[in-house]
Amino acid sequence: xxxxxxxxxxxxxxxxxxxxxxxxxxxxxxxxxxxxxxxxxxxxxxxxxxxxxxxxxxxxxxxxxxxxxxxxxxxxxxxxxxxxxxxxxxxxxxxxxxxxxxxxxxxxxxxxxxxxxxxxxxxxxxxxxxxxxxxxxxxxxxxxxxxxxxxxxxxxxxxxxxxxxxxxxxxxxxxxxxxxxxxxxxxxxxxxxxxxxxxxxxxxxxxxxxxxxxxxxxxxxxxxxxxxxxxxxxxxxxxxxxxxxxxxxxxxxxxx
Amino acid sequence: xxxxxxxxxxxxxxxxxxxxxxxxxxxxxxxxxxxxxxxxxxxxxxxxxxxxxxxxxxxxxxxxxxxxxxxxxxxxxxxxxxxxxxxxxxxxxxxxxxxxxxxxxxxxxxxxxxxxxxxxxxxxxxxxxxxxxxxxxxxxxxxxxxxxxxxxxxxxxxxxxxxxxxxxxxxxxxxxxxxxxxxxxxxxxxxxxxxxxxxxxxxxxxxxxxxxxxxxxxxxxxxxxxxxxxxxxxxxxxxxxxxxxxxxxxxxxxxxxx
Numbered sequence: 001x002x003x004x005x006x007x008x009x010x011x012x013x014x015x016x017x018x019x020x021x022x023x024x025x026x027x028x029x030x031x032x033x034x035x036x037x038x039x040x041x042x043x044x045x046x047x048x049x050x051x052x053x054x055x056x057x058x059x060x061x062x063x064x065x066x067x068x069x070x071x072x073x074x075x076x077x078x079x080x081x082x083x084x085x086x087x088x089x090x091x092x093x094x095x096x097x098x099x100x101x102x103x104x105x106x107x108x109x110x111x112x113x114x115x116x117x118x119x120x121x122x123x124x125x126x127x128x129x130x131x132x133x134x135x136x137x138x139x140x141x142x143x144x145x146x147x148x149x150x151x152x153x154x155x156x157x158x159x160x161x162x163x164x165x166x167x168x169x170x171x172x173x174x175x176x177x178x179x180x181x182x183x184x185x186x187x188x189x190x191x192x193x194x195x196x197x198x199x200x201x202x203x204x205x206x207x208x209x210x211x212x213x214x215x216x217x218x219x220x221x222x223x224x225x226x227x228x229x230x231x232x233x234x235x236x237x238x239x240x241x242x243x244x245x246x247x248x249x250x251x252x253x254x255x256x
Numbered sequence: 257x258x259x260x261x262x263x264x265x266x267x268x269x270x271x272x273x274x275x276x277x278x279x280x281x282x283x284x285x286x287x288x289x290x291x292x293x294x295x296x297x298x299x300x301x302x303x304x305x306x307x308x309x310x311x312x313x314x315x316x317x318x319x320x321x322x323x324x325x326x327x328x329x330x331x332x333x334x335x336x337x338x339x340x341x342x343x344x345x346x347x348x349x350x351x352x353x354x355x356x357x358x359x360x361x362x363x364x365x366x367x368x369x370x371x372x373x374x375x376x377x378x379x380x381x382x383x384x385x386x387x388x389x390x391x392x393x394x395x396x397x398x399x400x401x402x403x404x405x406x407x408x409x410x411x412x413x414x415x416x417x418x419x420x421x422x423x424x425x426x427x428x429x430x431x432x433x434x435x436x437x438x439x440x441x442x443x444x445x446x447x448x449x450x451x452x453x454x455x456x457x458x459x460x461x462x463x464x465x466x467x468x469x470x471x472x473x474x475x476x477x478x479x480x481x482x483x484x485x486x487x488x489x490x491x492x493x494x495x496x497x498x499x500x501x502x503x504x505x506x507x508x509x510x511x512x513x514x
Contacts, residue, residue: 050419060510083421094416107430111421118426167420 002028002063002201003049009057010044019045019055020225028172031194031202033212033233035243036222041207044221046173048072049203051079062086064170087164087200091176093156097149101140101159104148105131108163134165135142138192139212154185161192172196174204178211190215206247209235211244291452310488311483313469317488323386323458323497324330324451330387332444338395339402340428345414346406358401363396372458385465390451400438401443409435414457441507445500454495456489466492 018041026032034042034180045216047053049060053072060071064085071082087108090134095104104122110132113123123131135141138158150157157177164172174193178186194215196202206212212219215232221229221243228242267332342356363371371392375385413422414431422430459467473481 013508052415080421080423083419086421088416090412090416092412094412094430094435095411096417097410100431103430107417107422108420110417110423110430112428114419115423115425118431132336163420243366 002026004061004068005045005049006057006061007058008045008048008055008060010041010048014197017225019199019222022058022222022225022227024220024227024230026079026201026203027171028201030218031114031197031216032204032218032220033216034203034205034220035081035209037205037244038207040222042222043223044177045086046203046205048086048168048176053246059061062171067176080111084162084167086173087171087207088159088173089160089164089169089175089177093160095148095156095159095163099148100145101135101148101151101189102131102144105134105162108134110166111167125165126210131162131166132164133227134162135159137165138162147252152185154181154188157181157185158192161189161196165196166200166223170200172200172202174202176205176207177226179207186211209240268300269325288445298479302482303344305483305487306480306486307476308418309484310391312486313435313466313488316459316464316466316469317492319383320459320467321452321492323463323465324390324448324455324496327390327455328394328448328451329495331391331447332398332440333348334391335398335402336440338399338430338463342399342403343406344431345409345411346428351442360399362489363392364400368393368458369420369461372461372463373433376462381462381464383464386455386458386465389458389463390454393454394447394451398440398443402440405439405443407437428461442504444487445504448494449496449500452493456492 004117005025006023008019008022009017012018014182022045025167034045036042044053048055049071051074055072058072061068061137062071062082062085063069069082071079082229085130094099096107099107106127106246107252109123135144138161140155140158140162143155143159148156151159160177169185177193178189181189193202193204198219204216206211213235215235217230219229219235220227220235221239229239264353272491289472322467333442338356341352342360343351347353364403370387372385372389375388375392381383409432413428413435454461455465456470459465459469460471462468466488470485472491473479473485
C-alpha cells in the first residue's frame with residue numbers, strides 16, 4: 001500500500017459538504033483515473049493529497065519506503081519532505097514562463113537540494129544531464145533552451161511531465177492534464193504519461209471516460225461526494241450513468 | 257452655446273484660484289521683464305566657460321555618478337527584500353506587511369534633503385551620507401513599486417513550486433524573481449536617472465561631488481567656472497538618461513528575441 005486515503009471529508013467555503021467520506025488505496029504502478037461531474041470535488045481531493053488543501057476530517061497516509069507518514073495536517077519542513085515525493089501536473093501546465101524549458105525541468109529537483117546550494121551554486125552538470133534526459137524522454141530535448149512561454153500547450157505539458165520525471169517522485173498527481181489540449185496532443189501527452197507507472201503511481205483527474213478507458217488501470221467515479229465506482233477502466237453506459245447521473249450524461253462523454 | 261455654460265462655473269473658480277495664488281506668491285511679471293537685462297549680464301559673466309578647469313572637475317563628476325550608482329544599487333537590493341515583506345501574496349503575517357508599507361510611506365513623505373541632513377548629523381559630511389540618503393529615498397519609491405509588482409505575479413507557478421517541495425527562498429528565486437525582474441530593472445533604471453540629479457543637489461549641501469563644486473564656484477563668484485560645471489552636469493544628466501534608455505531597450509530586446 002503506497003497511499004491510503006481514509007474517509008476524507010471536505011466542506012465548501014459556504015458550509016455545504018463536498019466530499020463526504022472518500023476512501024481508497026493506491027499501489028505502486030497503478031494509473032488511476034478519477035471521473036465525476038464538474039464541481040464534485042475531484043481537484044479538491046487531489047489537492048488534499050499533497051497538502052495544497054487540508055481536509056476537514058480524514059487521513060491521508062503515504063508509505064513509500066516502509067515508513068508510513070500522515071500527509072494531512074503537516075506543515076513547513078515536514079510537508080516539504082513529503083511533497084518532494086509527490087509530483088503534480090496541472091491543467092495548463094503552470095511553468096515559470098520566463099525561465100527556459102531546461103530551467104523549468106530543473107526546478108523539479110529543488111526539493112532535493114538545500115536552499116543555500118540553489119541560491120549560490122545552482123545545479124551540477126550531472127543534474128543538468130539528467131534533466132536533459134528527462135526532456136528527451138518526452139521527445140522535446142531540442143526545446144531545452146527556449147523560453148517556456150514560447151511553447152505550445154502540448155509542449156508545455158510535456159515539459160511539466162519532464163519536470164515530474166526529474167523530480168523522481170513516488171506518486172504523480174495530474175489535475176486535468178489534457179483538458180485544454182487538442183486530440184492529437186492529448187494522445188501524445190498521455191502516451192508519455194502511461195510508461196511512467198513503471199516507477200511511480202499516477203492519479204489523474206479527467207473529463208473524458210474514453211481516454212480513461214484507454215490509458216488507466218483503474219477508474220474511480222465520484223458522485224455526490226462519495227465513490228460510486230472503483231474498478232476496471234472498461235466503462236459501460238450503466239456505469240457512466242452511475243458516475244454522471246442517469247439521463248444526464250456528461251456532454252464530454254457524448255463527444256467521446 | 258448652451259453646453260459651454262456648464263464649464264463656466266468650474267473655469268471661473270479655477271481662474272479665481274489661479275489669480276489668488278499669483279497674488280499670494282507675489283507674482284511679478286513686470287519685474288521679470290525688467291530683470292532680463294540683468295540676466296543677460298549674468299550670462300555674459302559666465303561665458304566663455306572656463307575650459308581649462310574641466311580636467312579638475314572630472315573627478316568630482318565621477319564621485320557624483322558613483323554616489324548615485326551605489327545609492328541606487330543598494331536601494332534596489334534592499335527594496336526587493338522589503339518589497340517581499342510588504343507584498344500581500346508573499347507571507348501571512350499581516351503586521352509585518354502593514355509595518356513595511358507604513359515605513360515606506362513615511363520615507364516617501366520625507367524630503368530627500370532632510371534625510372541627507374539626518375545622515376550628515378550621524379556620519380559627517382561627504383559622499384557617504386549622500387549614498388545613504390539616496391539609498392533611503394530609493395527604497396521609499398522602489399520598495400512600493402517592487403511590492404506592487406510582486407503582488408501582481410501569476411500565483412500558479414508559485415503554487416506549482418510549493419507543491420514540488422521547494423523552500424520559501426527557492427520559490428522566490430525560481431518563481432517570483434523571474435516574473436518581477438523586468439519591472440524591477442525598469443524601475444531601477446528610472447530611479448538611477450532621478451538619483452543622478454539628486455546626487456548633484458545633495459552635493460550642494462555637502463555630499464561632495466560636482467554639486468559642491470558648483471555652489472562653491474558661485475559663492476566665490478567664479479561664474480565661468482560655474483558655467484563649465486553646468487555644462488558637465490548637462491552632459492552627465494543627458495548621458496545617464498541615454499544609458500538608461502539603452503539598457504531598457506536591451507532588456508526589452510532580449511524579451512522579444514528569446
